[in-house]
Amino acid sequence: MKKKIIYLTGLAIFIVVSFIFTSCKKDKQDKDTKAAENNAMAENVFSDVFKQVKESATSDTNVARYAHKGEKTGCAILSVSPIGWGVWPKTLTIDFGSTNCQGYDGYWRRGKIIAVFSGKWEDSLTTVNVSVDNYYVNDNHVQGTKTITNKGHIGTTNGTHNLVYEVVVSNGVITTTDGTISWSTTRTNEWTEGEGTPWPNVFDDVYLIRGNAAGTDVNGNSFTINITEALRVQIGCRWIESGKLEIIPQGLPTRTVDYGSGSCDNQATVTINGIVYNIVMQ
Numbered sequence: 001m002k003k004k005i006i007y008l009t010g011l012a013i014f015i016v017v018s019f020i021f022t023s024c025k026k027d028k029q030d031k032d033t034k035a036a037e038n039n040a041m042a043e044n045v046f047s048d049v050f051k052q053v054k055e056s057a058t059s060d061t062n063v064a065r066y067a068h069k070g071e072k073t074g075c076a077i078l079s080v081s082p083i084g085w086g087v088w089p090k091t092l093t094i095d096f097g098s099t100n101c102q103g104y105d106g107y108w109r110r111g112k113i114i115a116v117f118s119g120k121w122e123d124s125l126t127t128v129n130v131s132v133d134n135y136y137v138n139d140n141h142v143q144g145t146k147t148i149t150n151k152g153h154i155g156t157t158n159g160t161h162n163l164v165y166e167v168v169v170s171n172g173v174i175t176t177t178d179g180t181i182s183w184s185t186t187r188t189n190e191w192t193e194g195e196g197t198p199w200p201n202v203f204d205d206v207y208l209i210r211g212n213a214a215g216t217d218v219n220g221n222s223f224t225i226n227i228t229e230a231l232r233v234q235i236g237c238r239w240i241e242s243g244k245l246e247i248i249p250q251g252l253p254t255r256t257v258d259y260g261s262g263s264c265d266n267q268a269t270v271t272i273n274g275i276v277y278n279i280v281m282q
Contacts, residue, residue, distance in 0.1 A: 033277050035215075035223040035249040036257050036270045040281045041176075042183035042215060043231070043240060045137055046169050049146055050189065051235050052076075052113055053130055054205070056094050057121040063092055075101035076109075090117045100139070105238040111135035122163070124152035138282070144172035144183075155190035157208060163191040165207075172215075179218030187211025187227070194235075203236035209243070223249040228256075237264035239281050 057063045062080040077095045094113040102108050112133040119126035130146040147168045155162030165188065172183040187209055194205035209232075213225035224247070231243035240259045247255045247270075256271040266281040 031272065031275075031277070032249065032252065033255075033270045033272075033279055034219055035217045035221060035252075036247050036255055036268075037279050037281075038181045038217040039183070039213065039215060039223065039225055039245075039247055040240070040257070040268060040279065042172060042174060042181055042213075044238065044281060045140070045142055045174055046144075046146065046172055046183070046185070047209070047233050047240070048107070048137065048238070049113060049130060049132070049142075050148065050165075050167060051233075052094055053092070053115045053128065053148070054121075054235060056092060056113075057115070057117070057128075060092065063090055063117045063121055075103065088117065088119055091115070092117065096135075098134075100136070105236075107238060108138050109136065122150070124150055126150040139177075141175040142173075143175075145170050151188070155188075155192070155208075157190060157192050160192075163195060165189045165191070167211075169213075176218065179220075181215060181218060183213060183215035185211060185213035185225070187213070189233075190230075203234075205235040207233045207235075209233055217249070221250045223247055231259065232262065234264065239264065239266050240268075 056076070056078050060078060060080055062083060075096060077097075079093045079095070081091050092115045094115070096109040096111060098110060100108040100110050112135060114131050114133060116129045117126060118128070121128070126149070128148040130148065132142055132144070135142045147170075149166040151164045151166050153161040153163050155164045167185070167187050167189055169183065169185045174181040174183070188211060189207040189209055192206050192208050208230035210227050210230050212227065214223065216222050225245055227243065227245045229244035231245070232241045234241060241264055242262045243259050245257050247257055249255070253273060258269045258271070260267060268279050268281055270277045270279055
């Protein structure tokens with residue numbers, strides 16, 4: 001009888017300890033916002049590549065139909081080759097130099113963005129293949145390729161016919177001091193505001209982004225993304241202004257990320273099992 005009591009007591013202690021351990025581990029996992037933070041960083045970094053190409057392309061008549069002199073071109077040196085009417089493809093090089101230079105948006109950049117245009121930026125079916133060369137943003141090494149395809153005026157937000165760009169990021173990698181983020185995405189950028197004012201200011205341009213993504217955070221955990229409410233990106237703002245997405249980290253419950261109601265700030269929230277956590281976008 002004594003052995004039975006000892007056995008049952010030991011079993012009960014084991015069950016209690018196991019329950020506490022499992023509960024603590026689950027509690028820790030359910031507060032993990034790392035995937036959401038790393039995805040937000042990737043969203044901003046690769047959206048910024050689109051912005052740099054957009055701003056630079058629309059400041060040069062060689063690759064844009066309605067070119068203008070940019071008001072906030074920052075410290076990059078632009079070059080286009082070959083020069084000549086009707087000669088395609090053309091390569092636009094955005095060279096920030098070998099040392100950090102600070103743009104109008106506060107980002108520090110160095111290295112090159114190289115964009116190869118099959119036709120004018122605004123023309124339907126134009127494809128822009130974008131690569132980077134020793135490119136850094138705020139001392140984070142950015143690698144990968146981006147393909148931007150002009151799909152024409154097929155967007156219908158608010159009943160209007162808006163220009164849409166299909167955007168594919170392949171083998172995206174951001175190397176930070178905390179570790180490496182890998183990221184890829186297929187999405188559409190619908191140009192909803194600013195198309196009617198191409199000159200002299202592109203910084204009022206607004207895009208609604210829809211699609212999905214996948215990646216790996218700095219801890220080596222994979223995640224998938226589905227945009228559930230279009231992300232609002234303005235060329236003149238360094239962060240996503242509004243929109244929502246679902247993120248599913250490896251082995252964890254689905255999180256909901258909310259970028260706010262339209263303010264240009266670095267604040268977002270992550271909801272996990274009904275609890276809201278604040279995150280700061282980089």
